[in-house]
Amino acid sequence: MPIRIVLADDHVLVRQGLRSLLEREKFQVVAEASDGQDAVRLSETHHPDIAVLDISMPTLNGIVAARELSRCCAKTKAILLTQHEEDQYIYEALEAGVKGYVLKNQVASDLIHAIQQVSRGEFYLSPGISRAVVEAYRSKSDRPVDPLTVRERQVLQLIAEGKSTKDAASLLGISVKTAESHRMRLMQKLDIHETASLVRYAVRRRLVEP
Amino acid sequence: MPIRIVLADDHVLVRQGLRSLLEREKFQVVAEASDGQDAVRLSETHHPDIAVLDISMPTLNGIVAARELSRCCAKTKAILLTQHEEDQYIYEALEAGVKGYVLKNQVASDLIHAIQQVSRGEFYLSPGISRAVVEAYRSKSDRPVDPLTVRERQVLQLIAEGKSTKDAASLLGISVKTAESHRMRLMQKLDIHETASLVRYAVRRRLVEP
DNA sequence: AGCCGCATAGGGGAATCCCCTTATAGTTTG
DNA sequence: CAAACTATAAGGGGATTCCCCTATGCGGCT
Numbered sequence A, B: 001m002p003i004r005i006v007l008a009d010d011h012v013l014v015r016q017g018l019r020s021l022l023e024r025e026k027f028q029v030v031a032e033a034s035d036g037q038d039a040v041r042l043s044e045t046h047h048p049d050i051a052v053l054d055i056s057m058p059t060l061n062g063i064v065a066a067r068e069l070s071r072c073c074a075k076t077k078a079i080l081l082t083q084h085e086e087d088q089y090i091y092e093a094l095e096a097g098v099k100g101y102v103l104k105n106q107v108a109s110d111l112i113h114a115i116q117q118v119s120r121g122e123f124y125l126s127p128g129i130s131r132a133v134v135e136a137y138r139s140k141s142d143r144p145v146d147p148l149t150v151r152e153r154q155v156l157q158l159i160a161e162g163k164s165t166k167d168a169a170s171l172l173g174i175s176v177k178t179a180e181s182h183r184m185r186l187m188q189k190l191d192i193h194e195t196a197s198l199v200r201y202a203v204r205r206r207l208v209e210p
Numbered sequence C: 001a002g003c004c005g006c007a008t009a010g011g012g013g014a015a016t017c018c019c020c021t022t023a024t025a026g027t028t029t030g
Numbered sequence D: 001c002a003a004a005c006t007a008t009a010a011g012g013g014g015a016t017t018c019c020c021c022t023a024t025g026c027g028g029c030t
Helices: A012-024 A036-046 A062-072 A090-095 A108-119 A130-138 A150-160 A165-172 A176-190 A195-204 B012-024 B036-046 B062-072 B087-095 B108-119 B130-138 B150-160 B165-172 B176-190 B195-204
Strands: A004-008 A028-033 A050-054 A077-082 A100-103 B004-008 B028-033 B050-054 B077-082 B100-103
Touching (some): A036 A050, A050 A062, A062 A077, A062 A150, A090 A100, A100 A108, A150 A165, A150 A176, A150 A195, A165 A176, B036 B050, B150 B176
Parallel strands (some): A004 A028, A050 A077, B050 B077
């Protein structure tokens, strides 16, 4: 029985390329998602062994999606794909229950190994980020976490992507007033008072691409 | 005789995914490059029919590399890959002699078509950017690296810094309504309709720090 | 001379943002 | 268990954004 995979990346072309790679290795890609919410939804449906998640995705980024997955689909193990190796989110990723962390500027065999290793219940980290992991753990005590809750971060990401509060609400399946509440509270927490600064904050935090 | 291709993208994983896709379609990938200089060098060596170039690459970005190619390897036709639907990129790309322009959030068949069409000597543009191309050709005489006027850029910067239109107006010593006019016109020019996207644009253009 | 882009300025209106308040229910933590 | 935090929802209201529209004066180009 082949290893079953859900594949999430917002670039269709990249996604199909990865799919082609994985299928060549006899993995079974049971579903593709172009955003975090889809990735979670499809994982709930298909119960794959592995979810390969790009970090920068609309609606839910890969880390938040991984956190969701560890709640709703404990069987599914998340492997994150990322472009940047100076990623300060490695810590959060590990905290979110991610089992593998693969850099996009590694060779394909790296992802293959990651999938095999993770599906055996082990961890996998791309070469070159071990240092970053150590860094992350070292500064664990004085880590500059942003004080936001998961929900607030979701709302923030959608706002920064250019969605209105109303759009964000319907995308998250909550009331407009609830979304407004989240938005207001996160702005209070961050001591930010306009959308513009909010967006710059989100860009700094790599919640969205500039 | 298969169509011979040089493939350039700084993310190895993405590159190998694309290669897998292309080889499935019986194209022959004769070389891979992880930056623009390599792409040019390898094209000089292998004289491929097509060079598939990611736009964002180290040393030489895809557009500059395409310009080099049109000088040194006239036979090789450049196809650009990009994430963003940025109008001014398209303009620069066409000026650089690019024959195809494919968005990463298009399906793989789009790239396949692009390669086939371009190798036949035609142009190929991903659906959804034709409008931008028309725009680009319409204003062919002046080169809008950034299509904004000085005043519009000033307003944009202040907006992106978190100032309200009113604040921007008083900082520039003009009427609120004038500032609003500038703001509206620059948003029209950029085809942007919310503050958030405006801020991300300003960050990309390095008008403000994220 | 006439057209065009640019900066200036304003009217008006619908939608959205920003911020205040209150309230309930569930979870986590001390 | 109580306290704290979180997610949910809602009412209200002033400020701002977003997008129409018109209009004037200035400089440059053909």
